[in-house]
Amino acid sequence: NAGVTQTPKFRVLKTGQSMTLLCAQDMNHEYMYWYRQDPGMGLRLIHYSVGEGTTAKGEVPDGYNVSRLKKQNFLLGLESAAPSQTSVYFCASSYLQINQPQHFGDGTRLSIL
């Protein structure tokens, strides 16, 4: 049972480049989330999804887009990367409701030069 898997684990981008982060979960969870974690700060919610085909904005959605075409996958896109988006990105999922225990992947470390 892999849980939540994120790819890639590390990536370096140049300003203006685009990329997609992939999250996959094998627990049949309805809810999925993308967070970013910056040094000394807690996690901040970027976007989330309450089910296949749905997405919603979180606390810091600007500069990011997401898609949930399949229940098990949640993609995070950066259309034009900026240095301020240098961060560690975490994907999580939960069976029901946002305020229930969430299961996290091990993160994607993204540096934008």
Next chain:
Amino acid sequence: SQQGEEDPQALSIQEGENATMNCSYKTSINNLQWYRQNSGRGLVHLILIRSNEREKHSGRLRVTLDTSKKSSSLLITASRAADTASYFCATDNNAGNMLTFGGGTRLMVKP
């Protein structure tokens, strides 16, 4: 925005000692959760305590919740070097449709 704030930001203790971390929040909640994060890894859920509960235990973990003071504490008894990690509290909002994480407490347990 509503947020849990942990205190202290960092804690260093010897193996075998108890570790206590505190979390304060601003508005009414339905539940409060504690998570652990080992270096370079994702968060792992430890325990959830509902707003109508005052205390909850899980192995060497003891969580208390005081809704009148809007605060919670996480106690790790008989700490081990493997407990070295960052610990985060997470609070929901009254509608239960948002989860907000605090900045975390970095715990170091020296062997």
